Amino acid sequence: MKNFLRIFLITSLVFGLSVKSNSADKIEYLTTDWSFKGLFGKFDRGALQRGYQVYTEVCSSCHSMKYLSYRNLAEKGGPEFSIAEAKAIAASFEVTDGPNDDGEMFTRPGKLSDKFVMPYDNVKAAQAANGGAYPPDMSVLVKARGGGVDYIYSLLQGYEDPPVGMSLDDGVYYNKYMYGNKIKMANQLSDGLVEYGDGTTASVEQMSKDVTTFLMWAAEPHLESRHQMGFKAIVYLIILTILVYFSMKKIWSRIETEV
Amino acid sequence: MSDHEYTPKSKFGKWFNDRLPLLTLASHLTDYPTPKNLNYWWTFGGILTFCLITQIVTGLVLAMHYIAHADMAFDSVEHIMRNVNYGWLIRYIHANGASMFFLAVYIHIFRSLFYGSYKSPREIIWIIGIIIYLLMMAAAFLGYVLPWGQMSFWGATVITNLFSAIPLVGEGIVTWLWGGYSVDNPTLTRFFTLHYLIPFLILGLVVLHIWALHVPGNNNPVGIDIKKPSKDTVPFHPYIVIKDGFALLMFMIVFAFFVFYTPNILGHADNYIEANPLVTPAHIVPEWYLLPFYAILRSVPDKLLGVVAMLSAILILAALPWLDTSKIRSAVFRPLYRQFYWILVADVLILGYVGAMPAEGLYLLVARVATAYYFLHFLVVLPILGYKEKTLPVPLSITEPVLGGSPNLAMAKNKENFKD
Numbered sequence: 001m002k003n004f005l006r007i008f009l010i011t012s013l014v015f016g017l018s019v020k021s022n023s024a025d026k027i028e029y030l031t032t033d034w035s036f037k038g039l040f041g042k043f044d045r046g047a048l049q050r051g052y053q054v055y056t057e058v059c060s061s062c063h064s065m066k067y068l069s070y071r072n073l074a075e076k077g078g079p080e081f082s083i084a085e086a087k088a089i090a091a092s093f094e095v096t097d098g099p100n101d102d103g104e105m106f107t108r109p110g111k112l113s114d115k116f117v118m119p120y121d122n123v124k125a126a127q128a129a130n131g132g133a134y135p136p137d138m139s140v141l142v143k144a145r146g147g148g149v150d151y152i153y154s155l156l157q158g159y160e161d162p163p164v165g166m167s168l169d170d171g172v173y174y175n176k177y178m179y180g181n182k183i184k185m186a187n188q189l190s191d192g193l194v195e196y197g198d199g200t201t202a203s204v205e206q207m208s209k210d211v212t213t214f215l216m217w218a219a220e221p222h223l224e225s226r227h228q229m230g231f232k233a234i235v236y237l238i239i240l241t242i243l244v245y246f247s248m249k250k251i252w253s254r255i256e257t258e259v
Numbered sequence: 260m261s262d263h264e265y266t267p268k269s270k271f272g273k274w275f276n277d278r279l280p281l282l283t284l285a286s287h288l289t290d291y292p293t294p295k296n297l298n299y300w301w302t303f304g305g306i307l308t309f310c311l312i313t314q315i316v317t318g319l320v321l322a323m324h325y326i327a328h329a330d331m332a333f334d335s336v337e338h339i340m341r342n343v344n345y346g347w348l349i350r351y352i353h354a355n356g357a358s359m360f361f362l363a364v365y366i367h368i369f370r371s372l373f374y375g376s377y378k379s380p381r382e383i384i385w386i387i388g389i390i391i392y393l394l395m396m397a398a399a400f401l402g403y404v405l406p407w408g409q410m411s412f413w414g415a416t417v418i419t420n421l422f423s424a425i426p427l428v429g430e431g432i433v434t435w436l437w438g439g440y441s442v443d444n445p446t447l448t449r450f451f452t453l454h455y456l457i458p459f460l461i462l463g464l465v466v467l468h469i470w471a472l473h474v475p476g477n478n479n480p481v482g483i484d485i486k487k488p489s490k491d492t493v494p495f496h497p498y499i500v501i502k503d504g505f506a507l508l509m510f511m512i513v514f515a516f517f518v519f520y521t522p523n524i525l526g527h528a529d530n531y532i533e534a535n536p537l538v539t540p541a542h543i544v545p546e547w548y549l550l551p552f553y554a555i556l557r558s559v560p561d562k563l564l565g566v567v568a569m570l571s572a573i574l575i576l577a578a579l580p581w582l583d584t585s586k587i588r589s590a591v592f593r594p595l596y597r598q599f600y601w602i603l604v605a606d607v608l609i610l611g612y613v614g615a616m617p618a619e620g621l622y623l624l625v626a627r628v629a630t631a632y633y634f635l636h637f638l639v640v641l642p643i644l645g646y647k648e649k650t651l652p653v654p655l656s657i658t659e660p661v662l663g664g665s666p667n668l669a670m671a672k673n674k675e676n677f678k679d
Contacts, residue, residue: 039520067334067337067341072341136532139337140337140531143523143528143531144528144529144531144532145528146528148528179541219531221341222340222341222347226347226348226351226519226522227519227520229348229519230515230516230518230519230520231519233515233519234512234515234516234519237508237511237512237515238512240508241505241508241509241512244501244504244505244508245505247501248501248502248504248505251497251498251501252498252501252502255295255493255498257295257296257493259502
């Protein structure tokens with residue numbers, strides 16, 4: 001045991017030092033009080049609904065969300081729009097369907113079962129419209145970036161003038177949180193850009209928080225039920241473990257060996 | 260196993276058992292005499308069986324919804340996560356289950372190393388174990404490719420490319436593995452097939468592993484041969500069953516924490532980006548459980564020798580029963596080996612750490628030193644130690660140290676070590 005502790009201390013010291021020296025050149029992301037973190041973390045309904053509004057009015061003109069359907073907007077654990085509201089949202093989009101009996105494609109208003117309408121027909125079209133850069137699909141974006149929600153939240157607020165001496169090509173912008181600091185997306189958010197229905201002030205910070213919360217839900221739509229089930233499962237396991245522990249003690253008391 | 264006498268009580272039972280002795284087997288398994296001084300490090304065999312069954316069951320359900328096609332694999336995984344009832348739960352159990360499986364197997368292996376469980380007469384158990392471990396690594400690697408994310412694709416590219424280091428036929432072998440000239444749909448479909456096959460091979464080997472174990476019986480913390488059944492043993496049921504059950508529940512709490520609260524922490528964020536042959540990720544890293552071997556691979560400047568070093572690092576374990584020349588099994592009675600054992604543990608942890616870092620500068624230097632030491636431990640330290648080491652006196656039976664009634668003074672002094 002003594003040896004074990006000695007080695008453990010030495011290795012953790014070595015690890016600690018190297019991790020620290022490694023993180024010295026890493027930037028700290030901005031963060032905020034995310035409601036969905038922690039053992040009982042839940043989404044803030046208001047933030048999800050506002051976040052959806054920011055996504056539709058700002059992001060969705062370039063970024064697709066191909067794994068989401070309009071029905072998801074009314075599902076439990078999500079923004080929880082009423083069915084009527086979700087139907088109205090779906091109907092506000094034109095969806096290409098078909099072919100019909102004449103072999104023609106046609107458009108109709110969206111239904112709950114439809115996937116979110118894509119801004120571009122294909123990746124090439126998206127690239128052509130965005131100076132060669134493909135605006136990534138946002139369905140799992142939060143999980144696909146190292147810093148997660150903090151990274152997205154920071155990036156949206158990370159636009160600055162480039163440092164002196166740095167020249168940027170046309171259509172390239174400086175962002176202090178972007179990998180390599182060069183990003184092809186211009187700064188999108190400005191104070192008062194959207195008008196929130198619930199009266200919340202649409203500051204850049206607020207919109208960033210709301211839309212990031214929405215993206216987190218989009219990437220993990222079952223997060224709330226996961227947290228709820230996890231708590232129950234772990235409490236159940238702990239109780240069972242205690243019961244089994246005492247049963248074990250009782251059984252082993254028949255012989256003189258300790259367990 | 261054959262020395263087990265058992266006669267079923269009922270007439271039908273007897274009739275059946277004469278034709279297929281399943282009841283004899285069941286009776287053998289429940290009565291199996293187990294050393295009573297086994298500590299909690301011995302519970303990981305049961306935990307590993309649980310891990311294997313969990314992976315097979317969750318894997319079967321996932322395979323019902325997964326589509327092994329380069330254009331649809333990523334979508335089908337997202338379909339599982341979103342639309343399949345409790346699909347997220349099944350997938351997160353399967354993905355984190357792989358990590359838990361390796362966590363348990365590493366504890367199991369290092370327990371063997373500490374208590375000398377690989378030594379005569381248990382060499383075959385040990386070698387089967389090493390084959391299981393190799394198959395586990397293959398299954399884990401193949402499984403990681405299936406979601407067809409960026410790390411899946413590039414990990415597959417890097418690992419399959421290792422075969423190109425083989426002289427003359429290397430390039431041909433890689434093309435054959437890929438089923439084409441790059442990692443693509445044919446690669447994915449064959450990886451899926453193999454990923455489905457390997458767990459059942461492992462299951463078969465686990466049966467052999469346990470069968471081979473039941474011939475000499477369990478090793479134990481004191482590492483001496485014991486009479487069976489005797490005062491030193493307890494029947495497997497209920498004593499060991501309840502103890503394994505208790506340890507398994509503790510393990511499941513840790514498992515559940517990962518699944519429900521940090522399901523993605525052990526994976527790489529890039530694997531949530533769909534595979535793109537035109538974009539290479541900044542750092543291609545394998546899963547954490549392969550990192551020590553990845554570090555060994557990269558610490559050798561020559562590609563072929565790197566591959567050889569990596570494979571040797573695993574295969575050298577199979578020769579361990581003959582490299583370790585000491586007659587004493589348990590490290591409890593080997594004061595010097597005990598020191599080297601912990602240095603080896605630290606060495607492997609360091610290799611794992613540098614495996615995750617870019618192979619340059621100080622990291623590369625540390626990786627090289629650690630790699631050299633790894634081989635030194637098995638090829639030089641262990642053989643010499645067996646002859647040079649002054650071991651402590653070994654008790655005659657388990658009961659002796661357990662009851663503390665040792666007449667031997669040196670034994671009594673070292674009593675605290677038994678709790679290790």
